[in-house]
Amino acid sequence: MLAAFIPGFSQKLFTRDAKIKFSSDTPMEKIEGLNKSGTCVLDAATGKMEWKVLIKGFLFEKALMQEHFNENYMESSKFPNATFSGTVSNLNEVNFGKDGTYNAKVKGKMTIHGVTKDIELPGTIKVGGDNIELNANFGVACADYGIAIPAVVKDNVAKEIKVMVNALLKPMKS
Amino acid sequence: MKKTLLFLLVAGLIGAAYGYYLWNKPHEDMGAAKAAVTLTAAQLLSEYTADETMANSKYLGQTIAVSGQVKESTNENGQVKIMLDAGDENFGVYCALDSAFQHPRKDFSVGENITLKGKCDGINLDVQMSRCVEQK
Numbered sequence: 001m002l003a004a005f006i007p008g009f010s011q012k013l014f015t016r017d018a019k020i021k022f023s024s025d026t027p028m029e030k031i032e033g034l035n036k037s038g039t040c041v042l043d044a045a046t047g048k049m050e051w052k053v054l055i056k057g058f059l060f061e062k063a064l065m066q067e068h069f070n071e072n073y074m075e076s077s078k079f080p081n082a083t084f085s086g087t088v089s090n091l092n093e094v095n096f097g098k099d100g101t102y103n104a105k106v107k108g109k110m111t112i113h114g115v116t117k118d119i120e121l122p123g124t125i126k127v128g129g130d131n132i133e134l135n136a137n138f139g140v141a142c143a144d145y146g147i148a149i150p151a152v153v154k155d156n157v158a159k160e161i162k163v164m165v166n167a168l169l170k171p172m173k174s
Numbered sequence: 175m176k177k178t179l180l181f182l183l184v185a186g187l188i189g190a191a192y193g194y195y196l197w198n199k200p201h202e203d204m205g206a207a208k209a210a211v212t213l214t215a216a217q218l219l220s221e222y223t224a225d226e227t228m229a230n231s232k233y234l235g236q237t238i239a240v241s242g243q244v245k246e247s248t249n250e251n252g253q254v255k256i257m258l259d260a261g262d263e264n265f266g267v268y269c270a271l272d273s274a275f276q277h278p279r280k281d282f283s284v285g286e287n288i289t290l291k292g293k294c295d296g297i298n299l300d301v302q303m304s305r306c307v308e309q310k
Contacts, residue, residue, distance in 0.1 A: 016268060016300060017250070036253060037270060039299050056235055056295040057304050059273075063201045070235070080230055080296040 011045040013132050013169035020053045020165050022140075024158040031065050031157070033058035040167040042132065044096045047088030049106065049134075051165070054081050073147050073157075074113055082112045086121075094125050101126045106136070112145040123165075134167045204272045204307045207237045209291050215242030215267040215301075219260035222297040233294040239309050240267050241289040247282040254280045256290065257300070268300040275307050 018038030024031040038053040055076035060066040070076040086108020088094060094102040107120045123136030139160040142149055149157045211233075218240055222229040242258030245266055249255075254271040269290045271277060282288065292306030 016298075017248075017255070036250075037255075037268065037295075037298070037302050037304070052298050054295040054298050054302055056293065057270075057302055059304065062197070063199045064196055066201075077230075077234060080234060081298065 011043055012172040013042045013044060014172045015040050015167050015169050018051065018165065018167035020163070022161050022163045024161050026156055026158050028156045031060070033060050033069060035059070038165070038167070040134065040169060042134070042169055044132065047091040049086055049088070051084040052081055056080065079114045084108060084110045088125070089120070096127055096132070099127050099129065112140065113147050115145040117144055130171050132169045134165070134169065136165050138163055201274055204275055204292065204305050207291065209239035210236045212239040212241070215240050215258035215260040218267055218301050219262060219265065222301050226297055230296055234296050236294055237291060238294050239289050239291040240303065241287065242267060244282045244284055244286050244288060246284065249280065256282055258290070265300045267303060269303040269306040272305040272307055277307065
């Protein structure tokens with residue numbers, strides 16, 4: 001709310017270069033995927049944010065991992081993107097007008113593999129001049145989003161995938 | 175008996191070799207990849223804006239060649255991204271160069287006309303392409 005009263009402060013911030021990284025860690029193998037072209041829009045006045053990432057844009061070290069990720073698990077031809085739409089629920093504790101790093105809680109809807117879930121996540125909001133950096137680390141359970149892990153590879157793929165997101169947002173040109 | 179054992183051994187070896195080959199299968203060489211279709215950035219964005227499902231059925235996951243004028247080019251720790259102008263004020267075709275490819279150049283000037291070949295990842299405000307290489 002404070003942002004609304006600061007002259008020259010653009011309330012909507014945006015990036016098309018958000019980094020979304022995930023990893024599946026098991027004693028058998030480590031699988032990592034990275035997409036550097038996520039989009040994120042934040043309205044600093046209301047704390048509303050929208051994230052979107054294209055599944056086909058995740059890159060892996062091994063071609064086979066990328067193939068399995070797209071074809072067997074995420075079915076990216078059918079479900080080409082993953083989204084999160086939510087709101088900072090402790091907006092009163094975040095001062096967008098003052099440089100610093102704030103702990104934030106974000107509540108909203110996550111859609112992966114065509115399945116939408118209500119979730120609440122912790123993260124940080126770093127205010128630096130006109131820019132805002134968002135960071136969050138969280139777990140995603142494959143089963144929650146209808147992603148089936150075949151029995152033969154159940155020791156190779158983690159039941160809970162670790163996800164890291166990072167977005168450096170800049171004021172939107174209006 | 176001996177024959178069966180030998181057969182099983184050979185089959186097992188072939189299986190293991192095939193598994194090993196698959197596991198280490200390299201990523202597709204984008205320099206040698208053939209583009210399924212060549213079109214302009216404006217055409218691609220307008221098809222996606224008109225009907226995402228239809229456009230995805232044609233282009234998603236395909237290697238395509240897209241031509242257009244460079245609107246912006248950035249280099250973040252070696253990851254070069256190029257925005258191709260698609261005639262829209264806000265959105266375009268956003269292309270990330272392939273990190274596995276030896277690019278003859280990584281500097282692109284705003285305004286020059288280029289053609290990029292890469293994988294179409296779908297639309298996320300812009301149409302996004304990954305693993306792009308410049309096509310002469």
